[in-house]
Amino acid sequence: MEQIIKKEYIDFNKTKLDGQQIRLVIKEGNRSVENLKKRETVSKTFWLILTYVVVTFLALLMILPFYWMIITSLKLNDEILASQQTFFPTVVMWSNYVHVFQVFDFTTYMLNTIVVAVFSTIGTLITTVLAAFAFAKLNFKGRDALFMVFLMTMMIPGEMMVISNYITVASFGWVGMEQSLTDAYLAMIVPFWVSVYYIYLLRQNFKQVPNELYLAAKVDGKGDFSYLLRVMIPLAAPTLISITILKFMGTWNSYVWPNLVTYKDEYRLISNGLRGSSFTDPEGGYVQYGYQMAATVVVTVPLFLLFVFFRKYIMRGVGRAGIKG
Amino acid sequence: MNFKLFNKKNDSTIVNEEFSKSTFTDSTYGELNEGLNEKENITVNIVSRKKVNKNYQVGGVLDQEQSNNWKAWLYLAPVLILMAVFLIYPLINTIAISFMENYSNVTGASDGFTFDNFAIVLGLKPIPGTDVYETNLVRYAIPNTFIIVFVTVPLSIVIALLISVLLNKLKWFQKIYQTIFFLPYVTNAIAVGMVFSVLFDTNGLVNYIFNSDTIWIYNADRWVAMIPLCIYIVWSSLPFKILILLSGLQNVDKQYYQAAKIDAAPQWKVLTKITVPALSPQILYLMVTSFIGAFKEYTAVVGLFNNPGTSPGTYNMYTMVYYIYDNLNIHTSRAAAAAVILFAIILVFTFLQLWLSKRRVTY
Known part of the structure; x- marks a missing residue:
């Protein structure tokens, strides 16, 4: 049978190896390759499992506030304040929600928020599309310098503007003691019709559209505007959807400005309503956490639904920011 | 040809x-x-x-064609008009107001130029007509803001980096985990702030788990109350950072990691020598934006405390922006002075970061 050469070194010039098989054994210390391989798979699986355990733990920590919000909203107040905390309500109090809809004028705030969101989104989309087109596809003197100025304005804290904008909006007659609902809407909508970040986002998108399309449109006798309308906008639709949703979310979360420019509670938006509503027990004088959390659930659910349906667009719109620093 | x-x-x-x-x-x-x-x-x-x-x-x-210049300006007109009215003019106007004596936001009249607003706001001069000093900004707003900035920004970037590195290692369910970690982004800041104040209630879950009876929110000590505030801010800022870093990680050339594997480089070395330098543009971007964001923190305080202080009538939870909003209506020029100070701080920090990063960021 075959002869096994057990040597540390083989001089291939001297040793004739015709018809012989060489078995190379690679060792590290006392461990052979098989051994090392096994160890590697074991440690790899171990680390993978550990990673999953850690990530799962962190993920649970991340969503704990939401879980707590939901179960607290279904608890009896005594249970919330008890020294023994429970991870599931012993008595499920659906009545908390019934009470919330009586105390918290959800429909009014919701309606205000939707009106403001829709109109500020439309305005923003129009200004953004026009400006992004000019910056991406048209050539004019000082274009790049102007765009740099635009980008630099993103650094200015909005609080700088709030003070004067408040005065400006008041001088337009939109804020004051005799404020009507339309005035309040205008005050909440118009100052937010420009977003430099969205212009930047859409400009990047427009720049990727090949110019051959523009030439083709020209040959077909289309002007710039109809080209923008018929070609560019459909091509950039995903970004426009992202902008719409992010803008909507922004309105849903806006708190400071609506609080400032509205003179009546029923003109305000959902965040103001939530923070402004009193969930205090009329007799005891302490906060009814069950009611409060039920209200936060009611405010959060629409956003969650939006997220479920438009997850891709939201994450893309937000994530786009980081691609180029 | x-x-x-x-x-x-x-x-x-x-x-x-x-x-x-x-x-x-x-x-x-x-x-x-x-x-x-x-x-x-x-x-x-x-x-x-x-x-x-x-x-x-x-x-x-x-x-x-140069002759078509006007067309481009036509497209830009709506944006430029709106920006002039709601961005450029207010910027200049706010700076002007901060230097006006006895400015009235109703009539727009003032008694001329002065530095007093800054002196009053910084507690160097008494409020006119009294011998009371305005100390809320120096005692509370500025220190609180700086604590928030220097605690939450580094902490959240490090945590986000670790989470995104771990997420990037996952073989299955990566998308699901990614979505879970993004979830806090899609929430109402006020609503979740209220949830955190329930979690940190004296009878709340946190005290129950750690078996303590610390007072975190209402009537809490200022420094203790900073802890839930910072935790909340970190929690709410993680999703954005994870998203950015993870998408950055997925674009890193795999060859570097293979090379590291051949050299049997230890995990932490791979992280510090490959991952962090490769992600440096994203990290810089996050640093700049979240520094600016943290300097402007406001809604977190409203959500958690609903007051500028931990107990009624106190202002120990003021941030710069909270101070500005609180004074906006009555002491407009003082609010303007505080806003100018905030603006200056942000400008200095942003340029400092960009300048420092010139040497450390690898594109």
């Missing part, structure tokens, strides 16, 4: 940039190429009945 397009009307003017070869299909190129030397310019006449085709545009930018 290069092609040039000429205007039909006037053959001597070159209307456009040079055509690259790729603009033509192979067949046209072949035909045109016959009997022509390299580098020879030829004229291509594009015939069209449409008037709009007078000018042909090729290259990176569509419209090269």
